Amino acid sequence: MRVPIRPRQLAGLATAAACLLALGGCGGEYPNSTFNHHTEFNRQIDGIWDTLLFWGTVVFVITEAVLIYTIVRFRKRPDSPAPRMIHGNTALEITWTLVPVVILALIAVPTVRTIFATQRRAPADALTIEVYGHQWWWEFRYPQYGGFATANEIYIPKGRAVNFVLRTKDVLHSFWVPQLGGKRDLIANRTNQLWMTPDATSPTTVWNGFCTEFCGPSHANMKFRVYAVGADEFASWAQHQQGPAVFGGQAAPGTTVTTSTGALVVQTADTTGTAPAAAPTGYVFPAADVPEYAKPRTPVPAGLTIDDAVLAQGDPERGRQLYSRSACIGCHMIRGNPSSVGVVGPDLTHVGSRYTLAAGLYPNDARHLALWIKNSVKMKPGSLMGVLGKGEWNPMTKSPVDAGGLTDQEIADVVAYLQSLK
């Protein structure tokens, strides 16, 4: 049977399908959408958005209706007479000037109010987090907790205002956590501030953060994570992060370890035969609760490998000794390791307690850590850490890394050391 095509019905069907598609787009989780509010800041901004969308829709519908009515009603017909010529209509012109003025005033009041609300000084009891943008990673400092530094991962207590003090160490960057609201630039020779209060009732979870100002080849690889946790959990985390690296939990008796006071001591022989006590760690966000969207999924670049068998033989004590006389110490800080005082790269004091590596690009596991040390430039275009693996091609010198480079076994040892720094 042939079904005759009816344009009207088809148009109706097409409209229905388009509406369904549009509605379908509203479902889903959208973890990086600014429309999920977890702060008063987000709700204020979104309130403005709703107001604008509402008035914009009203204006659009009315003008389109008048336009379409006019087109249809006054269209040219075969026998229609020539239209009457008129010049101006004062009443109409005054009306269509005054109506937009009123609408703009209605929009301006909440807009200006929100601008002032979001530019206010942070409350005195706010948690301060100093943010330093680097090409292409984030340094975070907690001045109220001894000024300890961490990289690319922050913990914030829910229910307490948090004030981000934004600065850059090089070019312009921009700080954005969609779930918190905001987005504000990090500008050279200037300190910007951005503060908001995560709802006490929001879930204990992880939010994604981004750099949103183009800052060079790895701009898109400049991400971070925000762990929104309870006040007690935050206090425990901050207390532990404040302390120096505790190395020794895995050290064999008779070897040199760094104690929590930062001193190098020789671990006494263990006569009872029990292993030395594991290093105490503060609260760390449970690995099992990290949502899928917060887990890095960047593939490892082709041709960069390390043997799993070699990795498994990494020795933390050998790694500590090697690390402590390698180039690493010129760029990285490990509080508790007196030789490691560099400030060019991320603070590695508690690097083992982080879930991500290289500004949210890779998971922080032994394999990715090893490949990162071996050839960070392959892992992240433009990485300012350079190429350290023996035999790896170094684009800076246009030659393979030679004698000064680390062998896979040495890298495995350093990885074991870094992983022990919880």
Ligand SMILES: [Cu+2]
């Ligand atoms: Cu950036």
